[in-house]
Amino acid sequence: MLSTNKFYLLSLTIYLLLVGCSKVKVVHYRQPSIIILDSVSTPISGKVLKNWYQKDIIKDTIPGISLEKVYTELSFSDSKNIIIAVIDTEIDINHEDLKDQIWINNKEIPNNNIDDDSNGYIDDINGWNFIGGKNGNIIYSNYEVVRIIREYQDKFEGKKENEITSSDKEDFSLYQKAKNVYDEQLKLAKEDQEHGNFLFENYPKSKALLKTFFPLENYNLSQVDSLYNVYEHDKELKKLIYFMSDFLEYELSEEWINDYKKHADLKVSKTLNLDFNDREILGDNPKDLNDENYGNGNVSGNLDEFYHGTVVAGVIGATRNNNIGIDGISNNLKIMSLNISSNGEEHDKDISLAIKYAVDNGAKIINMSLAKNFSLHQEWVQEAIHYASEKDVLIIHAASNENTDIDKTLVYPNDIDSKGNEFVDNFITVGSISNKLSKDFRSYFSNYGKTNVDIFAPGDEIFTTEIKNSYGFHSGTSMATAIVTGISSLLRSNYPDLSASQIKEILMKSGTLYNFNVEINQKDESKKIIPFSELSKSGSVVNAYNALLMAEQVSDNN
Structure with a gap:
């Protein structure tokens, strides 16, 4: 009280x-x-x-x-x-x-x-x-849309609404909604994966280039931008300088990039993978309460x-x-x-x-x-x-x-x-x-x-x-x-x-x-x-x- x-x-x-x-x-x-x-x-x-x-x-x-x-x-x-x-x-x-x-x-x-x-x-x-x-x-576990698609795929894949019985219409509607969301999520996940690969490949290249100008790697954003202006006519060089400018502006460390790539890859290979069985390690039947x-x-x-x-x-x-x-x-x-x-x-x-x-x-x-x-x-x-x-x-x-x-x-x-x-x-x-x-x-x-x-x-x-x-x-x-x-x-x-x-x-x-x-x-x-x-x-x-x-x-x- x-x-x-x-x-x-x-x-x-x-x-x-x-x-x-x-x-x-x-x-x-x-x-x-x-x-x-x-x-x-x-x-x-x-x-x-x-x-x-x-x-x-x-x-x-x-x-x-x-x-x-x-x-x-x-x-x-x-x-x-x-x-x-x-x-x-x-x-x-x-x-x-x-x-x-x-x-x-x-x-x-x-x-x-x-x-x-x-x-x-x-x-x-x-x-x-x-x-x-x-x-x-x-x-890593599946998204729910993956579980829904797996549950109904054999029954509904390729079917049209006029082919569905009245008793199955609710399940069919759920399957269609899940499929639409899944397709969009997979598209975005693959774009993230591509971006992760891009960052992973170009960060070390940009870092190595900048080290030739700044051996102690003690440069800042302003210095990198100035360097870009100096080499604006060298297409390949300015591209790598520009990448480092972005890395600095958005504070993208090597650790952050590696983590981003890891999660982007695993999202495609596991959470959105229709063939990935996240319950295998448990040994239970997820369909049986x-x-x-x-x-x-x-x-x-x-x-x-x-x-x-x-x-x-x-x-x-x-x-x-x-x-x-x-x-x-x-x-x-x-x-x-x-x-x-x-x-x-x-x-x-x-x-x-x-x-x-x-x-x-x-x-x-x-x-x-x-x-x-x-x-x-x-x-x-x-x-x-x-x-x-x-x-x-x-x-x-x-x-x-x-x-x-x-x-x-x-x-x-x-x-x-x-x-x-x-x-x-x-x-x-x-x-x-x-x-x-x-x-x-x-x-x-x-x-x-x-x-x-x-x-x-x-x-x-x-x-x-x-x-x-x-x-x-x-x-x-x-x-x-x-x-x-x-x-x-x-x-x-x-x-x-x-x-x-x-x-x-x-x-x-x-x-x-x-x-x-x-x-x-x-x-x-x-x-x-x-x-x-x-x-x-x-x-x-x-x-x-x-x-x-x-x-x-x-x-x-x-």
Whole structure:
């Protein structure tokens, strides 16, 4: 429980006006307060940038979640530890700022090759790796369109719509859509591969040439440009000088080029290869949901390949007040690592079984950053989401990063049934905002949708944990989702009587309202200026302080 002398919920409406001032005015008429802001936000830098998302819009004029205000103005007692399942890539469970926050299955004896707790998983000490096998780990997996084409190719290839029976029309439509997307993805992947080969071949040639002019290789962009002008009549020479000018301007190192080429090649040879079987290393039948005897308990064994889970975990629950790294949202949580993501797209089977594992092993909140545009076995995932709802487990999901209206183009997983209605009330979809109080307030990459996105949260330039005791800035709706997960853990740890649906309602009703226009700039469309409030169901940005005050009220009335 929290104690505070403020028993009202402060609901904020933020108006962006062209008033030409540089300060924030707070006009107290009645609740809600009205905040008048300058139309141009001051760029954030230095130490403030590292935790801008924890700031308060009134006190700091920064559009954070008021987390610092929570810890300075509210006090807590009897907080319970909440288990949070992070369904993602592997997590660095030995990270200096995460190791004390990692869930430990005390019912399991480590490394004895026995399922001590009879939950169906052997040596699942910190969670489960659903893409780990006895002889290695899935590093590259197919895109979902590849799986769909493989599923229906023999049945539908070369067929026309008038040759398809009514019972097969839905599957045929899915196959056609997947085939169209696949053809475009393969075309772009091969173009990337060609570009990678070009960079790989020409970088050493350009570097060798420049070394003849600068033996110490201490040249800069200006010097290279000057050299180009000197040799502008030598076609071959100026071409190589021009390449180095580009390499310098875009900071393309040899390491970056090698990595670009590697991933471009592997995208063609593996993720988009119809003949590549990504499940061979696991030995399971991906078409059989009941075939659960696969995976392993090593949730931290491929960190050089996978970083994302560590980044997400840090935002949620990096240890607070330890004078190391960063402060997560809450200390009253334990992070369960469930690995299903690799380079490619996740299998619906793994998503479904990971959700069920989380529910059955005590998680009260599930964080899922994964998203894809097709789903071969959507029914498996929706059944698992429904199972979580029945067990009162909250699921928080990223809206994804395609700058798309997902009311028009759904992403999966989701909580939408075949009629377009929400079939559960425990599922929250999160979009991302930046720290810019301007038309660029919505993160340029964030998906949106008045119906299918529930709320927004900070997701741009978030400083968080990285593998091997390092830290860095990351952006994406994954960051925004992690923030909402962290706030949800605060609510569930202090008000365990509140249900998952009540937590969702509180978050949506207690958010900060920003009533100004933002820019939507999509490919193949002209720019649109629309109210930020039209980008999500709640029209708001999550606010930890407000949510805790409302949770107190709702809990008292339970």
